Amino acid sequence: MGASRLRWPSLLMLVALAVGACSGSSSAQGTQTPTSSTATLPVPSSTSPSRSPSASRDPATAAKAAYVRYREAIDQAYGNPGGATRDRLSQVATNGRLTVLLSQVDALRKDRVHQQGSVKVKKMLVASTSPAVGKRLAQVFLDACLDYSQRTYVDTNGKPIFAAEKGTKLARASVNMILFKGQWLVADEKNPPVKSC
DSSP states (O other): OOGGGSOHHHHHHHHHHHTGGGTOOHHHHTOOOOOSTTOOOOOOOSOOOOOOTTTTTOHHHHHHHHHHHHHHHHHHHHHOGGGOOHHHHTTTBOHHHHHHHHHHHHHHHHHTOEEESOOEEEEEEEEEEEOOBTTBOOEEEEEEEEEOTTOEEEOTTSOBSSOOOOSOOEEEEEEEEEEETTEEEEEEEEOOEESOO
16 A cells, blocks of 8 residues: 555554654653652553562663563564554553554554564663652663664555655664563653664
8 A cells, every 4th residue: 555545533643653753852752751869750560461570679770671672572563553452552561652662563563564674672771760759659760872874664565654854764762661560661651763872
């Protein structure tokens, strides 16, 4: 299916996937920007996977590993939108971030478009951590460098939907992760494009 035949609302979603996904705009991403490492987040309503034994012993390491799993889960979901499920994505994301991912998967599925390739995490640093206090969940804020140069979107015939861009496509991700029932989940992610990171 050519880009000219895509439904208008879905085409906007695909543009957000291909271009705006790196923009980091809270309105495009459908998420809220945390104001500090002590922000209070609502308790996720989704079903959470089993407890990770390393989650409480070393929050920084556990959160970094969980973010890598999150990126892999997105690649799998966008690579096979028809097989993507809320249950699988809720194991890596929650709150507004989960809603955005499900909307993007739905747009890909409807337009019979899927991702080829993957997004690589080139660097990752822990910006801050905060323990759970009262009703506030434990949080870890990560800064990561993402390489989008190996990812593209194609139709059912393998034809690229968007014109190929030359050069490396990088984004600097600011990620808010929360610990819910022993599992680190991405609650928010902003990833504006950058020239280097």
